């Protein structure tokens with residue numbers, strides 16, 4: 417059945433909610449200040465793998481997009497990722513901001529840059545690059561809805577939790593989160609607009625729905641890999657049960 421733009425967005429939002437109704441235990445433990453410093457470092461080292469490889473899916477979205485005005489928006493987004501300082505604005509690349517976050521929690525710059533991520537983290541990135549490569553161009557952009565659409569709220573929650581529960585982290589180390597609190601609002605709306613304007617065929621709507629589920633699973637796999645490697649082995653059985661049932 418072909419959905420109207422409003423119905424489609426509502427349908428994708430409920431698809432997302434139903435795919436993983438509860439936040440992943442890693443995120444629950446982070447937000448409640450129950451990750452140790454070592455676990456926080458493991459989380460940061462591994463998430464860096466996607467942040468340093470953003471060109472691998474952003475570049476594909478740009479290459480595929482046939483609409484000139486949308487390509488301009490995609491370029492603007494890539495400039496922010498690669499460092500808006502190249503056009504005279506304030507921030508360096510988002511990868512660099514993550515390296516600075518790492519330094520703030522005790523990871524040396526070189527250590528972060530050369531870290532060999534967990535197998536599940538590497539697999540998750542390849543899954544996402546393949547998803548973007550194999551999708552219709554509007555679906556490839558639309559998958560940004562999962563991260564960028566929920567991004568500002570998630571980044572704000574994470575920054576506030578880090579400030580509250582890990583007060584030893586210097587304030588300047590949290591710029592990665594600050595920058596996404598406002599940047600991603602625009603990016604989320606951009607993804608929504610592309611879905612509304614360019615997914616008005618039944619087969620594209622099904623493809624979009626499957627892609628949103630896949631992207632949600634990829635992000636779940638990232639968290640699960642980190643949880644199993646660094647967090648779960650150190651948890652008391654009752655805390656592990658609680659984290660799974662929150």
Ligand SMILES: [Fe+2]
Pocket residue numbers: 497510596
């Ligand atoms: Fe970013």
